[in-house]
Amino acid sequence: MNDGNKIPVIGFGTYAPEYIPVSLSEEATEVAIEVGFRHIDGAHFYQNEKEVGRAIQKKIADGTVKREDLFYTGKLWPTYHSLELAELNVTQSLETLQLDYMDLFLIHRPLSLKAMEKCKDAGLVKSIGVSNFNRRQLEKILNKPGLKYKPGCNQIESHPYLNQSKMLEFCKAHDVLLVAYSALGSHRHKYWVDQSSPLLLEDLVLAEIGKKYNKTPANIAIRYQIQRGVVAITKSYNPDRIKENFKVFDFELTPEDMKTIDGINRDFLYVDIPLFAAHPEYPLHDEY
Numbered sequence: 001m002n003d004g005n006k007i008p009v010i011g012f013g014t015y016a017p018e019y020i021p022v023s024l025s026e027e028a029t030e031v032a033i034e035v036g037f038r039h040i041d042g043a044h045f046y047q048n049e050k051e052v053g054r055a056i057q058k059k060i061a062d063g064t065v066k067r068e069d070l071f072y073t074g075k076l077w078p079t080y081h082s083l084e085l086a087e088l089n090v091t092q093s094l095e096t097l098q099l100d101y102m103d104l105f106l107i108h109r110p111l112s113l114k115a116m117e118k119c120k121d122a123g124l125v126k127s128i129g130v131s132n133f134n135r136r137q138l139e140k141i142l143n144k145p146g147l148k149y150k151p152g153c154n155q156i157e158s159h160p161y162l163n164q165s166k167m168l169e170f171c172k173a174h175d176v177l178l179v180a181y182s183a184l185g186s187h188r189h190k191y192w193v194d195q196s197s198p199l200l201l202e203d204l205v206l207a208e209i210g211k212k213y214n215k216t217p218a219n220i221a222i223r224y225q226i227q228r229g230v231v232a233i234t235k236s237y238n239p240d241r242i243k244e245n246f247k248v249f250d251f252e253l254t255p256e257d258m259k260t261i262d263g264i265n266r267d268f269l270y271v272d273i274p275l276f277a278a279h280p281e282y283p284l285h286d287e288y
């Protein structure tokens with residue numbers, strides 16, 4: 001990232017909707033660490049930091065990893081945006097997680113960066129970034145007089161049906177890393193995805209390319225992001241699929257494959273939260 005800190009190119013998403021037992025996030029996080037995930041994407045809002053933290057502590061205690069091998073991302077929820085509350089949000093999350101620091105702390109929904117800078121200065125988080133910011137909002141932050149730390153990344157929805165090429169170009173030009181959430185098209189997510197949406201993981205082009213390398217459409221979707229310089233966050237609570245999703249480091253897509261995948265983009269958004277749509281800073285009204 002632009003502050004010199006390193007971020008693993010593939011992250012394990014810990015969020016699951018409320019109807020899924022929270023205990024599964026603990027088991028899934030353990031499996032994820034066992035199969036090789038070192039980047040864990042969490043948030044206060046996901047209400048499972050206790051379980052995720054327990055899984056992390058177990059894997060540290062049994063010698064699978066050391067704290068410094070792991071990269072934990074947390075997120076500041078909008079109700080905590082004042083200077084004091086932001087610090088409280090991190091310290092509470094750290095306590096729940098049983099960790100001393102977070103590697104990356106993101107503003108979950110577009111608002112102010114000042115409170116985040118304070119958390120970095122206090123040593124509670126190593127890097128700061130933003131999430132769900134559109135170009136205008138990102139530009140506003142980058143041009144802010146007296147900006148102390150540039151956001152290291154912008155975490156937004158991205159996958160082959162929403163490749164965010166314009167945002168990626170903008171981010172690269174400003175040395176801000178793009179982190180893709182729902183990198184598998186939020187597959188069959190019953191909570192926030194319209195069930196008539198096209199299924200990314202059943203895309204014939206991804207399947208065809210996958211056949212060449214003996215890989216699944218999910219592997220191709222993840223590898224695509226890594227090769228274009230994007231960090232991919234994928235969630236699964238199923239041990240076989242967690243393993244499958246990590247098998248993306250033993251093959252390389254050709255420039256033609258990458259172009260073909262660029263060609264299936266349809267600017268399709270799976271994760272829309274209409275609840276926020278009336279807010280003046282709702283990010284999705286702009287083109288990107």
Ligand SMILES: NC(=O)c1ccc[n+]([C@@H]2O[C@H](COP(=O)([O-])OP(=O)(O)OC[C@H]3O[C@@H](n4cnc5c(N)ncnc54)[C@H](OP(=O)(O)O)[C@@H]3O)[C@@H](O)[C@H]2O)c1
Nearest residue numbers: 013014015181182183184185186187218234235236237238
């Ligand atoms: N910053 C934000 O505002 C924000 C918003 C949304 C998400 N996120 C982050 O991104 C993570 C992932 O988001 P997401 O859950 O929407 O998207 P996703 O990773 O694109 O999709 C997850 C869905 O795909 C299924 N799946 C996973 N691997 C699969 C495979 N190999 N084959 C077939 N199905 C597979 C999972 O089911 P099983 O569990 O049954 O495998 C789950 O239903 C979240 O956990 C969170 O950490 C951040």
